Amino acid sequence: MYAEFIDSKIEKYAEEHSDQEPELLKKLNRETHLKVLKPRMLAGEYQGRLLAMLSKLINPKYVLEIGTYTGYSALCWKEGLQKDGEVHTIDNNEELKAIQERYFEQGDAEGQIKLHIGTALEIIPDLHKDWDLVFLDADKHNYINYYNMLIEDLKPGAVIIADNVLWSGKVIDDKAQDNDTVALREFNKAIQNDNRVSNILIPVRDGITVIRKEE
Numbered sequence: 001m002y003a004e005f006i007d008s009k010i011e012k013y014a015e016e017h018s019d020q021e022p023e024l025l026k027k028l029n030r031e032t033h034l035k036v037l038k039p040r041m042l043a044g045e046y047q048g049r050l051l052a053m054l055s056k057l058i059n060p061k062y063v064l065e066i067g068t069y070t071g072y073s074a075l076c077w078k079e080g081l082q083k084d085g086e087v088h089t090i091d092n093n094e095e096l097k098a099i100q101e102r103y104f105e106q107g108d109a110e111g112q113i114k115l116h117i118g119t120a121l122e123i124i125p126d127l128h129k130d131w132d133l134v135f136l137d138a139d140k141h142n143y144i145n146y147y148n149m150l151i152e153d154l155k156p157g158a159v160i161i162a163d164n165v166l167w168s169g170k171v172i173d174d175k176a177q178d179n180d181t182v183a184l185r186e187f188n189k190a191i192q193n194d195n196r197v198s199n200i201l202i203p204v205r206d207g208i209t210v211i212r213k214e215e
């Protein structure tokens with residue numbers, strides 16, 4: 001379970017005063033919880049609305065998402081996409097393909113979401129797009145590798161969003177020394193020390209860092 005970083009009554013009030021989850025995403029959320037392993041991996045209602053809002057503000061042409069799972073966040077990114085834009089989303093779990101495709105068919109009649117099945121570190125170098133928005137939401141120990149692979153070629157103003165950066169609060173628990181926690185601590189530190197970017201860590205849900213490539 002995620003630690004509660006925000007008072008639950010405040011969280012509820014915030015949810016009640018935010019956009020509501022679109023019907024298709026509600027259905028996907030429910031089906032994921034009923035039928036798919038580890039449903040807590042899905043972005044979820046409130047965080048999904050945050051991702052959709054960020055997408056609408058950025059209005060990206062090209063989005064790269066690392067970690068599709070059942071496709072919930074890819075559909076959120078699509079909400080702010082330019083008319084001729086594309087969301088490229090990567091996942092290495094082939095078993096999710098049927099549910100991903102079924103929901104992309106319903107929520108993406110235009111075919112703007114491009115699904116890539118395989119290992120992200122192998123697929124990314126073959127996707128030659130001028131990314132406006134990158135979402136890191138797969139294996140935590142590779143966040144820094146994805147970041148290093150992409151940051152130099154991103155244009156000024158491009159945004160990287162990294163999920164789970166608080167890792168249920170374990171990043172501030174000195175006793176937590178498992179690989180993912182250590183990797184996330186190092187990732188957070190590397191971003192904070194990188195003067196090519198500006199960054200803000202938002203303590204929503206499991207922690208989201210928004211990173212902007214500067215001039």
Ligand SMILES: C[S@@+](CC[C@H](N)C(=O)[O-])C[C@H]1O[C@@H](n2cnc3c(N)ncnc32)[C@H](O)[C@@H]1O
Nearest residue numbers: 041042043067069072073091092093120138139
């Ligand atoms: C937290 S889930 C993504 C959740 C999704 N972004 C959402 O919010 O609905 C992480 C996903 O990353 C995938 N994944 C893990 N390691 C990967 C890798 N090395 N390459 C590609 N996908 C990976 C897993 O199969 C899993 O579906």
